[in-house]
Amino acid sequence: MSAPLLVVDDLSIRYGSARRAPVRAVEHVSFQVGPGEIVALVGESGCGKSTTALAIMGLLPETASVAGRIELGGRSLVGLPEDELRDLRGRSVGMVFQDPLTSLDPSFPIGDQIAAAIRAHGGSGPQARRRALELLAEVGIPAPEQRYGDPPHRFSGGMRQRVVIAAAIANNPALLLADEPTTALDVTIQAQILALLRTLRDTHGTGILLIAHDLGVVAQLADRVGVMYAGQLVETGPVAAIFAAPRHPYTRALLAAQPTGGQRAGTLQVIEGQVPDLAAPPPGCRFAPRCPLVHEACSLVPPLADDGTGHGVACWATDQTRAAGAGILAGVAAAPTVPSAAPAASAGGPL
Ligand SMILES: Nc1ncnc2c1ncn2[C@@H]1O[C@H](COP(=O)(O)OP(=O)(O)OP(=O)(O)O)[C@@H](O)[C@H]1O
């Protein structure tokens, strides 16, 4: 296997607040993205997906504190001075932000906005214009010469998203972070944007970290997936393996809550309860209060245990996790000062 492009290792992020406990938005998250690989992060709203992406871009607010390792092409990003981060942004890593409307300036021609991204990294004026036209064509904007001077509001949502992607890939970044790139779009346009991302990977070998709510999108596009729940990775592995046989109760619940072709909305199962307040998350497994399989061991954090095929799960209800956690459990049982494991919460509703 070639060296990973992006390494995220034991990443934890807290948002500080003067008035209340810090929000533990991301805890002990590790994953890698290889060149030309598409890795998806999925999970309900508020699970820490965007926070993870913003940390990779070095764009977290000052209230955030970051622990752990983020490496891009072997270079450590945590704690890098702002001018070096600015140089990396756009050149080595591009980002399609969650809200496409805020990523384009409404008053400027879209072509100039893409050209500005090229000039920011040393491209000359005429060169930047030529490259912006090429990019518009590459992302499928018809008649780029005529559309170059149009402001964003003259484009449909899908076309605007193509422009945003063109700006993000303007300098051929090795890694593209795409945060919900198709959420606001209808199904047909969504399929076109996904096809565009796939083409980017195939033609340029771009590694892509795709953030999505929609598991259908992930199934179509990603090679591997990390399922996040309340700031932690609960299951990771090849998309085919996870979709065929999800192991974590949360992954199963997420899959059961996804519409599939022809399924009526009424037949979908909702995941009872809510993502916990990350300023005061439950001790142990954070999914325990909503989990139908909750039992005593869940008051301890389950390790993410890999089965040797790259499919990992963090749940005490699987043999694999129990085996990996045997040492933790034995240690707790032997330690006189630790109270005996009590249920983290009563059983939640049905998945
Ligand atoms: N700037 C911030 N200050 C304080 N807390 C924040 C900030 N940004 C996010 N959070 C909190 O961090 C947690 C993770 O948020 P994040 O935006 O990363 O989730 P997400 O998985 O991207 O959700 P969504 O699917 O809704 O985009 C949430 O509890 C959120 O309220």
Ligand SMILES: [Mg+2]
């Ligand atoms: Mg988000």
